[in-house]
Ligand code: HEM
């Protein structure tokens with residue numbers, strides 16, 4: 218399990234206990250975290266789960282697949298710390314991770 | 324024309340036309356089914372055929388399709404697999420493009436919906452700023468003002484065509500705004516859009532030569548706009564954006580035409596038919612309209628549900644670039660693969676109670692209507708915005724929904740799933 222903190226665009230924060238193997242998108246949607254849509258249900262096919270990973274956690278989040286990079290390429294407001302939350306699965310190594318969600322997905 | 328409201332509540336669970344279609348769909352040999360038969364679409368009878376394909380042959384080879392042999396992919400999860408595999412399933416116009424009917428190889432209109440990476444990516448990025456969040460916020464004000472004027476001018480107590488007066492007018496005005504198109508000529512956009520997708524094998528539609536002549540007229544018109552704007556300072560409209568962006572300013576004329584038509588068709592029929600569909604669904608499900616009135620916060624999920632339930636583009640097609648083993652079948656290199664979004668959106672394996680229209684469905688956004696993967700609809704937020712405004716304005720005005728007083732006319736197409744007419748009356 219990992220404690221993941223989601224910080225919304227308005228600064229509001231919320232911390233969830235996410236079970237191992239559950240994606241950060243899935244946990245956010247199931248708990249009504251604002252700013253994440255997840256239209257494709259986690260298939261890396263919509264880019265509506267775009268988040269910014271806190272710099273200290275970027276390496277721990279792992280590498281992007283080719284498809285993730287392709288989908289992010291078309292997303293709005295992408296920066297070097299951008300990831301698709303459905304492609305990051307919780308595990309003990311991510312315990313304490315902080316991610317920022319955009320005002321809205323596009 | 325009938326002026327009495329249809330009593331949907333009195334309809335049997337399955338309307339009679341579907342019961343007859345079901346009997347036929349299950350009696351005929353699987354090998355004889357052709358989902359491209361326009362009769363199935365104009366008469367709204369495709370549903371039981373898809374149900375049978377999903378259950379009995381989810382990756383199905385039609386050896387005798389109207390436009391040549393093709394595979395039908397009908398389950399939600401399988402469609403997702405094809406849509407996200409652009410390395411093996413191509414959209415390229417030269418291989419046939421994105422509809423079951425091949426693009427005419429002697430009149431290829433290059434447009435990025437029918438391109439593979441890397442060219443697709445470059446052109447998509449050149450166009451997408453038109454629907455950026457900032458531009459949408461600006462468009463919202465204009466779209467709302469114009470929608471209000473349209474609703475304010477609808478007659479009460481008299482039957483009129485909702486498709487023409489509301490759906491077409493609204494989407495045409497939105498497009499004219501995107502292109503900064505001469506206002507009084509705006510119905511030309513509707514005309515070009517309708518003709519660009521008209522199937523020449525359907526009687527009454529233009530022949531291939533006539534259609535091509537109409538498309539060239541469109542090109543001439545837009546070339547005039549291009550010439551005006553390329554010499555003016557960059558502006559926020561699409562023509563100006565294409566004329567000034569390094570990725571698009573050197574396009575050859577046919578490529579310009581292709582990308583224009585992509586936006587005209589993409590932004591027109593689809594949204595138009597969702598506006599019309601939404602009214603028929605609410606009329607048939609008065610309890611859902613009551614829910615929306617009681618809780619207007621449901622509008623966003625209602626909009627997603629309308630788009631799922633309508634599925635304005637029934638399918639998208641790909642061409643296999645290599646041999647692919649899929650669902651126990653062998654798809655050969657060069658085969659046409661049709662992803663039936665309209666079927667996937669009604670697949671009970673992925674959608675709970677798929678045949679019901681439920682505006683507060685959990686995860687209403689998880690539908691196939693906008694496609695998935697690198698070609699996922701660029702205009703999806705704009706389409707949702709327009710529908711949201713339509714329903715907000717309807718809610719403001721009509722405690723009782725405008726009455727649907729006749730059967731909708733349907734477009735004879737297995738691609739554009741939509742309506743030609745819908746008689747409606749606003750209670751006086
Ligand atoms: C309810 C309304 C709409 C529906 C259901 C819809 C549906 C779709 C679908 C299914 C695709 C994917 C094509 C593929 O995978 O081959 C697509 C792509 C596209 N749509 Fe839409 N669309 C809608 C509204 C709009 C609007 C309003 C615009 C214009 C602003 C638009 C512009 C486009 C463009 C340019 C593409 C090509 C994207 C690409 O190839 O990367 N659409 N649309």
Ligand code: FES
Pocket residue numbers: 242254255256257258259260261262263264265266288301302303304
């Ligand atoms: S949920 Fe669609 S890309 Fe993550």
